[in-house]
Amino acid sequence: MITSLAFRLTKRFGAKVVLDDLTLEVRGREFVTVLGPSGCGKSTALNLLAGLIPPTRGEIRLDGVRIDGLPPERRGFGMVFQNYALFPHLTVGANVAFGLVLRSRGKAEIAERVRRMLELVRLTGFADRYPGQLSGGQQQRVAIARALAVEPRVLLLDEPLSNLDTKLRLEMRGEIKRLHADLGLTSIYVTHDQAEALSLSDRVVVLCDGRVIQAGTPAEIHDRPQTVFVADFMGYRNFFPLTVASEEGDTVLARGEALALRGRTVVPLRPGDAAVAAVRPEDVETTTEPPGPNVVRGTVRLTEYLGREHGVEVALEGGPTLTVSLAHPVAVGSALALRLPPERVVILPAEGDAR
Amino acid sequence: MRVVALLVPSVAYLLAMFVFPFAYGVLLSLRPKGGGVSLANYVAFFLDPWQARTIWVTASIAVPNTLLTVLLALIVAYAMRRGIWLERTITTALVLPIALGTVLVAEGINGFYGPKGWLTQVLLALGLAEPTRLTHNYTGVMLALFLQHFPFCFLMLLGYISGIDPALEASARVLGAGPWAVFRRVMWPLIAPGVAIAGALVFVMNFGVFPSAVLVGQPAGATRTIAIAAYQEAFEHYDMPMASAIAVVMGVCQLAGLAVILFLRRRMAGTGVATMGAGKR
Ligand SMILES: Nc1ncnc2c1ncn2[C@@H]1O[C@H](COP(=O)(O)OP(=O)(O)O)[C@@H](O)[C@H]1O
Ligand SMILES: [Mg+2]
Secondary structure (H helix, E strand, O other), rough: OOOOEEEEEEEEEEEEEEEEEEEEEEOOOOOEEEEEOOOOOOOHHHHHHHOOOOOOEEEEEEEEOOOOOOOOHHHOOOOOOOOOOOOOOOOOOHHHHHHHHHHOOOHHHHHHHHHHHHHHHOOOOOOOOHHOOOOOOHHHHHHHHHHHHHHOOOOOOOOOOOOOOOOHHHHHHHHHHHHHHHHHHHHHHHHHOOHHHOOOOOOOOEEEOOEEEEEEEEHHHHHHOOOHHHHHHHOEEEEEEEEEEEEOOOEEEEEOOOOOOEEEEEOOOOOEEEEEEEEHHOOOOOOOOOOOOOOOEEEEEEEEEEOOOOEEEEEEEEEEEEEEOOOOOOOOOOOOEEEEOOOOOOEEEEOOOOO | HHHHHHHHHHHHHHHHHHHHHHHHHHHHOOOOOOHHHHHHHHHHHHHOOOHHHHHHHHHHHHHHHHHHHHHHHHHHHHHOOOOOOOHHHHHHHOOOHHHOOHHHHHHHHHHHHHHOOOOOHHHHHOOOOOOOOOOOOOOHHHHHHHHHHHHHHHHHHHHHHHHOHHHHHHHHHHHHOOHHHHHEEEEEEEHHHHHHHHHHHHHHHOOOHHHHHHOOOOOOOOOOOOOHHHHHHHHOOOOHHHHHHHHHHHHHHHHHHHHHHHHHHHHHHHHHHOOOOOOOE
16 A cells, blocks of 8 residues: 655657646545646656656655666556457466566465456456457456556556447446545546546646646546636536626626626636636526626527437527527527526636636 | 467468479479379488488577577667667668669678678778688578578567557556566567567578678588589489489478477467457557
């Protein structure tokens, strides 16, 4: 069991800065997710932690001891890759035993541990198969068992579910969460999927262009995004550029040509500041209230059947488009009055300030 | 299944290059000049030490040369698997001998390593003792064959090795494997089929060595290979059936070499599934 993994890492490839002083401290038994779009440096960060590539600058401390000089084989980490990376010439059992064999454990101990690991990932009886004979989900479970067999001090997972189909992804998400809790692991999980980040983590770190732009509990990130970038990632689909008109505590009134919205702020704003109001489609509701701040009118332009709800695109009076999600179907062309509840509207600094 | 797929190139090669000419040659070789149908040509070949020893001479060139070429190509290709500085330039330089052809390479070897060659001149100018003779002997042929077959073997192995998913090596490292353990436990089992095929092809080419053995070797003695013996029967003694018999012996030797290589490959792999996923990406 470790107490903490702390690092501060910069990585450049040629002139391109891929990680810019990425700083983080992970506590023992914590599940930290690094969330960010493709190309923002997530894999690079994990590869640096594992020792697979050298950092340009920085250090890694495990329980206060520097480990950045150690080669990967001496860090005692576990790593799970997006494409599973199982050894195709070895059986499932031999794959899981790989790290144990290298640690010169006894035959009986290895056999017992492989059996236990396969049981843990629900693959009992698969020990003699080859990876090529397994489904994607099964292969990923073998990869997890292989990483866990050596009791890693830290488990690194690089988008482990992104090659799986939706149903399997949900199932495996649950499995990973269960294993993390049952085995008391310390895990760093990398993904571009906000749902994975929110459901798995104790803490989410949002990465953009190699820099942390926000870190916090899943609820904090979800409900209190500090930038348009994070809000966009967290499912806020509607963004309206406005100007702050007045502020009182952590609510402000912001106005634009077509729209006036009252909303919460996460980052303090002053009257006159350029701002962006962000609203999730599912937070918008139909209303009978007269027009005013947070109540808008518009015409239905497009509807999309989404199963449980209807995605509706509404052209507002004065130009902007609002995407909402309604419980009942509406006809294209019909007029709608909509309310954007102030407690559900987040007013953010306009991009370029806080990013 | 993959094993079978991997054998297809060599099987096709064997069919086109050996089986058909072989059948024709075998028939011809059984009709000695003196008339009738008999094994007289073969008996004559094996009873004449001057002829029979060409098998040994050829093998003593082909076997070590194949091992050397494959080993060096494997080392260089493995070292270059992640890409290196100036990779394109280096690859081009290595591949150039293929484009030049056997005769030019042999000329080059004579010009550089020969008794009046640059290397000798430089060594003499530096006041170093008369260097050992590097051409018109066994060494010359070894050099020429190496220069011709190394690039081909290297390219083949580089393609094979760089086709292996780098994540395999990465996960082995993280699991506790040092560089040697990565090679032995992960990379070698995946590369071995490629090495076997490269080795088989180099061996076959080496065993048929002719121009190099004449141009930079000692065709009347130390490097009188089996191909030279066949050539002399055909074009100096005009004994086509005898030449065919020698060619058949040569073909049998080449097949025996292939059989040994494929046997070793199978032994090393352990199971038939071993080649699955190699080069998959
Ligand atoms: N070996 C490399 N050489 C040059 N650039 C690289 C290398 N590896 C990654 N990059 C660049 O670094 C950036 C981050 O890559 P990566 O960490 O793989 O992103 P992510 O995993 O978040 O998708 C990308 O722009 C990528 O092109
Ligand atoms: Mg990645």
